[in-house]
Amino acid sequence: MTFFLEVLIGGALAGVMYSLVAIGFVLIYRASGVFNFAQGTMILFAALTFANLVEMGAPMVLAFAVTLALLVVSAILTERLVLRPLANRSVITLFLATLGLSYVFEGVSQIAWGTQVHALDIGLTDDPIALGGLNLSRFDLAATAIAGVLVAALAVLTGRTGLGLSLRAVAADPLAALSIGIRQERVTVIAWSLAGFVALVAGLLWGARSGVQFSLALIVLKALPVLIIGGFTSVGGVIVAGILVGAGEKLAEIFLGPIIGSGIENWFAYVLALLFLLIRPTGLFGQRDFVRI
Amino acid sequence: MATVPFFRPTPLGLSLRPAARNMLSALVLAAAALLPFVIGSDYLFSAILVPFLILSLAGLGLNVLTGYAGQLSLGSAAFMAVGAFATYNLLVRLPDLPLPAALLGGGLVSGLVGLGFGLPSLRIKGFYLIASTLAAQFFIPWLLSQYSWFSNGNASGVITAPPLRLGPVDLDSPAGHYAATLAVVVLITWMAANLLKGPTGRAWIAVRDLDASAAALGIAPGRAKLFAFAVSSFILGIAGALWAFTYLGTVEPAGFDLDRSFQILFIIIIGGLGSIRGNFLGAAFIVLLPVALSLAASAIIGGNVDPALLENIQKLLFGALIIFFLVTEPDGLTQLVDRAHRTRSSWIGLGKFRQQER
Secondary structure, three states: OHHHHHHHHHHHHHHHHHHHHHHHHHHHHHHHOOOOOOHHHHHHHHHHHHHHHHHOOOOHHHHHHHHHHHHHHHHHHHHHHHHOOOOOOOHHHHHHHHHHHHHHHHHHHHHHHOOOOEOOOOOOOOOEEEEOOEEEEHHHHHHHHHHHHHHHHHHHHHHHOHHHHHHHHHHHOHHHHHHOOOOHHHHHHHHHHHHHHHHHHHHHHHHHHHOEOHHHHHHHHHHHHHHHHHOOOOHHHHHHHHHHHHHHHHHHHHHHHHHHOOOOHHHHHHHHHHHHHHHOOOOOOOOOOOOOO | OOOOOOOOOOOOOOOOOHHHHHHHHHHHHHHHHHHHHHHOOHHHHHHHHHHHHHHHHHHHHHHHHHHHOOOOOOOHHHHHHHHHHHHHHHHHHOOOOOHHHHHHHHHHHHHHHHHHHHHHHHOOOHHHHHHHHHHHHHHHHHHHHHOHHHHOOOOOOOEEOOOOEEOOEEOOOHHHHHHHHHHHHHHHHHHHHHHHHOHHHHHHHHHHHOHHHHHHOOOOHHHHHHHHHHHHHHHHHHHHHHHHHHHHOEEOHHHOOHHHHHHHHHHHHHHOOOOHHHHHHHHHHHHHHHHHHHHHHHHHOOOOOOHHHHHHHHHHHHHHHHHHHHHHOOOHHHHHHHHHHHHHHHHOOOHHHOOOOO
16 A cells, blocks of 8 residues: 555655646646747757756756756747748647747757767655655656646636736637737747746756656656646646546556556556546536537 | 637539549559559559558548548557458458458458547537547557467567468568559549548548537437448557568567557648548658658768767658648648639639639
C-alpha cells in the first residue's frame, strides 16, 4: 500500500510539471484563440539559452533576464510575422502555423547552441524526503510548490486585473475588443511573453531534472493530452488533468506494464484523453462552443 | 465575427479543356513510365523517384481526410505502419498470395483500423479530434514493436521485405521497384480522383465547409467522415507497404513516427490542400529540398558540412516555409502553378477557351 501511494503521489507530482507546460498553452489560447504547438520548442529554446549563458559564466539572474528578453522579442516577432498576417483565419490554419513555428524554434536553438546535452544546476536536489512514512522526491515537491505559486499568480493576473480582462475580451470577441479600444497586438504580445516566461520556468525545472536537451521539446506531446482532458480554457482544469495524467501513467506503467508490456507511458495519456472526450467532448472544464450558420 | 474558412472552396471547374487535360496527363504518364528507364540510373530510381511517388501517395491519403473532408490528422504514419505490417504478414503467412492481393489486403486492414480511430469524430469536433489520431500515432507503433507476432518473431519488430515478384516477372531491382510503385500510385490516384469528383467527394467538401449545412442537404456527416477516415487510411496503408517494400526494404515500427506524420502534413500544406496535383508537387518539394540544400551547402562552404547543422537548417527552412505558404499561398504550390499557367496562356491568347475558375 505504501508503494502504491508512493507511485501515486510521485506520478501526481510529476503531473504538476505537465500542467506547468500546459498552462503556457492555456494562456495563449485564452488570449489569441491559437493552439500553440510551439510551446514545447519554446521550452527547449529557453532552457538551452539559459544553460549556455550560465556556462559562459553569466550569473543566473542575468541569464534569466537575457533569456526572458529573447522570449519577449520572439513573442513580438511571432505576432508581427505569423499571427497578424493570419488574423481571421481558421483555428486549424493557425495551429499549422505554430507547427511551422515549432520547427523554426527548434532549428534556431540548435543552430545557435548545438545539440549537446547540458547539465543544469538550479540548486534543487533530487534526494528523497520522508513525509508521513512515504518517500517523496524533494525535487518534485519543490517543483510542485513553484508550479503552484506560478498558477496562483497567473490566476490572479488573468482573473483580477485589467490586463486579464482585456486578455479575455480579445479571446471572446476580437472585433468588439478592438472597438472599445483594446490594443489587440499588445495583448497578444503580452500573452505570448507570459507563455514564454512559463516556458522558461518549465524549461529550468525539466532541464534541472533530466538535462537540457532536445527531449525537452517533446514534453509538448505530454502536455497536449493534459490540455485536452482539462479543456483549453481552464487553468484549474489543466492542473487537475496534469495530476490525473501523471498519476495515471505511472500507475499504469508499474501495475499494468508487466501484464501488457512496458512503454505504456508513451500512449497512455492519449488513450485517457480519448476516453474523457468520448464522455465529455470539451474536456473536464472546457466551455462548449455554439455553432452558428 | 465571421472568420474566413480554413479552406477556400475547391474549384470544380478545370483550368484546361478536358481533352487538353487528358492529353497532358497522358504525356506526363508516358514520360514517367519511359524517361527514367532511358536515363537508367539506380540512384535516380531508389533515392529520388520511388520515395517521391510513395510520399505523393501518402499525401493523397492525408489530403482525402484533411484537404477534402476537413478532419485534421496527426497520425498518418501510424496508418502507413499498419499497411506495411499487414501486407508483410499476408505475404509471409500466405505465401501463395500474389503481391497485388497482399497489397490490397494490407490497405484494407489499414482502412479498417483507420475507421476505428475515426469513430471519435462522430462525437468530437474540430481541434479536440487530434487526440484520436495522436493516440493512433503513439499506440500503433508501440503495439507493433511490443508483440513480435506482427513481425513474424523478430524481437525488435523489424520486418524485411520478401523478394518481390509478380507471377513470372522479377521486380527485385531498382527499376523493378520503380515500375511497381509507379503502377500502384497511378492506379490509386486515378481511383481517388474519380471518387473525389463524384458524389462522395462533394459530400466530403460539404461536410468540411460546414457540416450542419451538409446535414441540411441530406448528407450524413458522420457517415461521410467515417468513410473519409477509411479511404484515407486505405491509401496511407498502401503507401506504407510500398515504403517498406519498394523503398526501404527493411523497416521497424519506429520508422513510422510522428516526424513522418508531420512530413506528410507538410507535403499537403506546401503542395495544396484539397488538390490531387498538389500532393505530387509537395512531395517533389520535400524530396528535392534536402538534396538541393546539401548540394548548395557543400558548394558554398566547400567540403563536408556537419550533417547535424544541415538538418537544423532544414528544420528552420521547413518551418519558415510552412508559415510562408499559410500566409501568402494557402492553396500551395498547385495554385502557383495554376497562376503561372494562366498568365502564360492568356499571354498567347488561349485564355478564352478556358472556364474561369473563380
